[in-house]
Amino acid sequence: MGIGGSDMYRQQILDHYKNPRNYGEIEDPTYSHTGENPMCGDTIRMDVVLDDDDETIEAVAFQGDGCAISQASASMLSEQLHGMAVADLQEMDRDDVIDMLGVDISPMRVKCAVLAEKVAQDGAGIYFGDVDLEKTTTEDDE
Amino acid sequence: MGLSETDALDVEGIRADFPILQREFDGEQLVYLDNAATSQTPEPVVDAIVDYYHTTNANVHRGLHQLSQEASIAYEDAHDRVAEFIGADGREEVVFTKNTTESMNTVAYAWGLAELGPGDEVVMTEMEHHAALVTWQQIAKRTGAEVKYIRVDDEGYLDMDHARELVTDDTEMVSVVHVSNTLGTVNPVSELVDLAHDHDALAFVDGAQSVPHMPVDVGEMGADFFAFSGHKMCGPTGIGVLYGKEHILEEMQPYLYGGMMISKVTFEDSTWHELPWKFEAGTPVIAQGIALAEACDYLDDIGMDNVKRHGEQLAEYAYDRLTETGDVEVYGPPGDDRAALVSFNLGDVHAHDTSEILNEFAVAIRAGDHCTQPLHDKLGAAASARASFYLYNTREEVDKLVEAVDATRELFA
Incomplete structure (x- = not known):
C-alpha cells in the first residue's frame, strides 16, 4: 500500500507525465487532429508527419492537458509511433495501449489511456478519407 | 471530547450501525468520504x-x-x-x-x-x-x-x-x-x-x-x-x-x-x-x-440538529487542514460557513489522479464535475476532488484524507 504499491502510477507513467516526450507542435504536419474526454477534461492534439509514400510515420508531436494517464499515454505513444507503418497504427487496440503503459488500468480510466491512440488513428482516418470527424472523443466507447 | 468525536454525536455508537465501514482494502480500513454521492445504509433501514x-x-x-x-x-x-x-x-x-x-x-x-x-x-x-x-x-x-x-x-x-x-x-x-x-x-x-x-x-x-x-x-x-x-x-x-x-x-x-x-x-x-x-x-x-x-x-x-453540527465541524476541520500547506485550492465559502463537504484541487494534479491515489489509501472520494459542468467552467477547473462527510465520519478520517493528499503531493512533485 501507499506510494510504493501504487501500480497505476509506476515511475514510468509519472516520468512521462512530468517530462512529456515530443511535446509541442510540428509546422506543416501531414495531419493534425484533436480529441477530448468532455467528462474528464482531457484534451490531446497530435501532429503527424508521414513519409512521401504516406506509409510510414516520420515524426510525431503532441500537446494536451489532463490527467497523468492520458498525458503519459500520449507521450509514450508518440515515441512508439516514430517509424511505425500507418497500417500498424490503425491496427492498434486498447490492449496494445495498456501493454504499452505497462500498468493496470482501472475500467474507469481506460478512456483516458486510449485517447491519444484514438486521436492518432482518427487523424489518419480523416487524412485518408476513411472517417469524417470534427473531433475525437472516447465517451461513446466501451 | 475524544479525537474520534465532534461534540455533536456519539460517532462510535453510530458506526456500529454501518457494517460496511469495517471493510478493508489490502489491510487499509475504508474511509468513506463520498456521502454527497450516496450515503451508507444503517442496519435498521x-x-x-x-x-x-x-x-x-x-x-x-x-x-x-x-x-x-x-x-x-x-x-x-x-x-x-x-x-x-x-x-x-x-x-x-x-x-x-x-x-x-x-x-x-x-x-x-x-x-x-x-x-x-x-x-x-x-x-x-x-x-x-x-x-x-x-x-x-x-x-x-x-x-x-x-x-x-x-x-x-x-x-x-x-x-x-x-x-x-x-x-x-x-x-x-x-x-x-x-x-x-x-x-x-x-x-x-x-x-x-x-x-x-x-x-x-x-x-x-x-x-x-x-x-x-x-x-x-x-x-x-x-x-x-x-x-x-x-x-x-x-x-x-x-x-x-x-x-x-x-x-x-x-x-x-x-x-x-x-x-x-x-x-x-x-x-x-x-x-x-x-x-x-x-x-x-x-x-x-x-x-x-x-x-x-x-x-x-x-x-x-439522532437529531438533525446534531447531524448538522457534526457535518459542519468536520467540513471546517477538513477545510483548515487541507489549506494548511497553501497549494490546495478549496472551492466555495470559508470553512466555518459551509455544509458537510469540501471540493478541492491539489496544485496542477488532475482530480482523477488525486482520487486514484487516495483510493490506494482506501480513502473514497469523488472526482469529476459533480454534475455541475457549467460551474466548473466558471471555476476554471475541468474537475475537482470532493470529500463529503456524514454522521459516521470522524476527525481521524479527515486526518487520513490529508495524509493521502500529502502522499499525492509527494508523488507528483
Whole structure:
C-alpha cells in the first residue's frame, strides 16, 4: 500500500507525465487532429508527419492537458509511433495501449489511456478519407 | 471530547450501525468520504427492507387480501412519516419518485410544458446541479421560455443583488439548489422563495444535499416544490421525494399515466386518483418507501440538529487542514460557513489522479464535475476532488484524507 504499491502510477507513467516526450507542435504536419474526454477534461492534439509514400510515420508531436494517464499515454505513444507503418497504427487496440503503459488500468480510466491512440488513428482516418470527424472523443466507447 | 468525536454525536455508537465501514482494502480500513454521492445504509433501514420482503411483500392499493392491506398501509403511512420529517402538511403533498432528478422532471413536464411559453423565464443559479439545469434548459427549449442564472461570486455565494435583478414579472419559476453539492454553500432559500412570490412566480428548491444534513421545514421555507433523494439520507436507492403544495399539485395534470394513478377509466377517457397517488403511476417503490420512513426515524433519533453540527465541524476541520500547506485550492465559502463537504484541487494534479491515489489509501472520494459542468467552467477547473462527510465520519478520517493528499503531493512533485 501507499506510494510504493501504487501500480497505476509506476515511475514510468509519472516520468512521462512530468517530462512529456515530443511535446509541442510540428509546422506543416501531414495531419493534425484533436480529441477530448468532455467528462474528464482531457484534451490531446497530435501532429503527424508521414513519409512521401504516406506509409510510414516520420515524426510525431503532441500537446494536451489532463490527467497523468492520458498525458503519459500520449507521450509514450508518440515515441512508439516514430517509424511505425500507418497500417500498424490503425491496427492498434486498447490492449496494445495498456501493454504499452505497462500498468493496470482501472475500467474507469481506460478512456483516458486510449485517447491519444484514438486521436492518432482518427487523424489518419480523416487524412485518408476513411472517417469524417470534427473531433475525437472516447465517451461513446466501451 | 475524544479525537474520534465532534461534540455533536456519539460517532462510535453510530458506526456500529454501518457494517460496511469495517471493510478493508489490502489491510487499509475504508474511509468513506463520498456521502454527497450516496450515503451508507444503517442496519435498521436494511432490516426494514428485509422485514418487508420476509413478512409483508404484496402489491399495494388494489388487493383485498391481508398482505396487500398491510403493505398498502405501511406504504401509505411512509408518506405521512416523510411529510412529518420535512414539515409538509400531509401525505397529499408527498409524491414518491425514483430520485431528485425524477422529481424535478415531474414538475418540468407536468407543470413546465403546460405553463411555460415564449416570454416566460425560469431563473436558476450558476451552482445548479444538472438535475435542475439540464431539465429546465431543455423544457425552455421546447416551450420557447428563457433560462437565466443567478451569479455565484468569488467566495461561492449567490449574488443576491443579481437575483433581485433577474427575478421579474416575466419569471414563472425560480428553481434553486438549497445546498451546493460542489461548493458546500448553503443558499438563502427562504429569501429566494419570497423573491419568486413577490413576482407571482413559483419556487422549486432542490434539497438533495440539505435534507440529509440539516433540519428542513418546507412550510417555513415556503417553497412550492421541494425535492430530495432517499439514498443520500441513510435510505435505499431507487426512491426520491417530490414535495408540492397541495393546491398546486391538485391543479397539475399527471406526467406519467397508467395503473394506480387513475380513478375511472373508459375506452374514451380517464379521471385521476387523489393526491399523491395521481403522480405515482404503476407499481410504486413500496419497499424503498417503507425503508425511507425508517431512515427518517433513524435520523430523528439522532437529531438533525446534531447531524448538522457534526457535518459542519468536520467540513471546517477538513477545510483548515487541507489549506494548511497553501497549494490546495478549496472551492466555495470559508470553512466555518459551509455544509458537510469540501471540493478541492491539489496544485496542477488532475482530480482523477488525486482520487486514484487516495483510493490506494482506501480513502473514497469523488472526482469529476459533480454534475455541475457549467460551474466548473466558471471555476476554471475541468474537475475537482470532493470529500463529503456524514454522521459516521470522524476527525481521524479527515486526518487520513490529508495524509493521502500529502502522499499525492509527494508523488507528483
